[in-house]
Amino acid sequence: MADAARRGWRSRDSDADGPHGCGRSRRQPVDRVRRALHVRVRPRRRQISDRAVSRDRRHGAQQLVLRPQRARARHAGTVRVLRGGTGRAGAAPAHPARPVRPVPVIVASGLTRQFGTRTAVDDVTFDVRRGEIVALxxxxxxGKTTTLRMLAGLIAPTRGTVTIDGVQLTRATGGKLRGRIGFLTESPGLWDRLSVRQNxxxxxxxYGLxxxxxxxxxxLDTFDLTPHADARAAELxxxxxxxxxxxxxxLHQPAILLLDEPTSGLDPEITRGVRRLLEERRAAGASILLSTHNLDEAERLADRVAVLQGGLLALDxxxxxxxxxxxxxxxxxxxxxxxxHLDAVRRIAAAAAVDGPHLVIPLERLEQQTPAIVTALVASGAExxxxxxxxPALEEVYxxxxxEP
Structure with missing residues (x-):
């Protein structure tokens, strides 16, 4: 029976081989769609710890088959079975994985806001992506506060549009979209006669919680306000x-945060806590736009910075x-x-100079050019x-x- 079983397996294997027995499968080719496709091939021969089990079942039929424990296979991606082709001739080339582009959640297009004859914001275009912090x-x-108020739907732009998750912010859509936004205004705007908890x-x-x-x-616990929960806002x-x-x-865990000077007036400990909280919200996928005069804060937190002065001067x-x-x-x-060793360095950076015990070397591409400078100095015999x-600090850029005129 064992021989018959072996013949049956061999017969099925032969059917899968090509006409010349070269081992190519006649099954439909499989082509890879996204991630790696992992294929596990089982050897025909059993094995023990130090050698293969003999094909002669009389000597090894009762020997155990070693199957080391493996981690459970993870999903390796979607595969597509190609029809109408045989062998390698019908296989389509593998599709390379496409880079994932960040999804823009907030899109400001040509935003302009005039107050009488004064133009506060002039033709500003930018976006904020999912899981990103942009500092204004x-x-x-x-025009920072005016820009934030237009994005929050509190004032309408004179020209231009605001889009939230692909939906244009208008008077008709504003109510629904504002429910997804957490907005911190320039002034707190609390009801003075109400307690903190009541506010x-x-x-x-x-928010409909x-x-x-x-x-x-x-x-209250996050901002260390629990001891003051029953105090009136006017007393704070x-x-x-x-x-x-x-x-x-x-409060409502919004997907979009528009924050006007969020750490203004806070002590260093609470400021650190707010920064940590914003980083956690970013990691959770929130889109955050904040205005600040604190350039160190912008450099610590922001993925990108937008410099405004009426219009948009820079965004990167x-x-x-x-x-x-x-x-x-x-x-x-x-x-x-x-x-x-000055001459050796000036072959790479002509503006190099000596300042006390140092060689001072201005470089446009600091990270890329530093190894060449060190190599040139060593070659010239310098220790x-x-x-x-x-x-340079972000302050210098700002x-x-x-x-600039």
Whole structure:
């Protein structure tokens, strides 16, 4: 019976082979759609720990088959069976994985807002993607708050459009879209005669929260407001009022956050907590647009920064703006007189100079050019003691943009 079984298996294997017995399957080819396709091939011969089990069943029929425990197979992606082809001739080429583009959630297109003869915002176009923080920078009167109010649907643009998740923000759609937005205004805007808890309860009802007390308690605890829950808003300091306003904006766990100076007036400990909270919201997929005068905060938090001054002056990653608009420099300290190696460095960076014990080397592409500088110094016989890059701060980029004529 064992021989018959082996013959049966061989017969089926032969049927799957090509006409010349070369082992090519006549089954329909499989082509890969997205991720890797993992195929597990079982050997025909059994094995024990140190050798294969003999095909002669008389000697090894009762021997155990070793099957080491494996992790459960994960889904390897969708596959497509191609019809109408045989063998390799019918197989289609594999499709390379397409890069995933970030999804824009907020899109401002040509936003313009005029107040009488004054233009506060002039033809501003940008987007905020899912899971991204964009910082709005600009001097006082640059149009940051006006831009945020147009995006929140509180004022209508004179020209241009706002789109939220593919839906244009209009008077008809505004009510529904605003329910997805958490908006922190320039001033807290609390009801002075109501307690902190009552202020939050009013907005919980506006947001339509089914069980308002639970998110209210969470918000109070997050911003260390529990001891002040029953205090009237009029009795709170400016920083405490700001915390209540932040708690109100985040009460319904919105997918979109528009924050006007979110850490203004907060002490360092609470400021750190707010930053951590915003990072958590970003990781959860929220789209966050915040205005700030704190350039250090923008550099810590923002994936991209937008510099406004009436119009949009620049929009990019902080590192990309620094590289495009400023020049970094490399400070190298060598043993002995640095001037002895100045000529070797100037072959790469003509503006290199000596400043005390250091060679000061301005470089446009600091990270890429540093290895060549060090190599040239070593080749010239220098004993390199220290290499220190100096990267311009975001403040330098900002001042250059807003002060350009």
């Amino acid at each position: 920078l600009g001097p006082n009167g640059a 939050l309860r009013v907005y919980a009802r506006i 089914a069980d308002p007390e639970r998110p209210i308690d969470t918000a 300091s400016r920083g405490m009022r700001q915390k209540v306003a932040l708690a109100r904006a985040l 990653r902080p590192a990309a703006l620094r590289q495009r608009l400023t020049t970094g420099r490399l400070l190298v300290r060598v043993a002995g007189d640095p001037a002895a 390199v003691l220290e290499v220190r890059p100096e990267i 001042l250059r943009l807003v002060n």
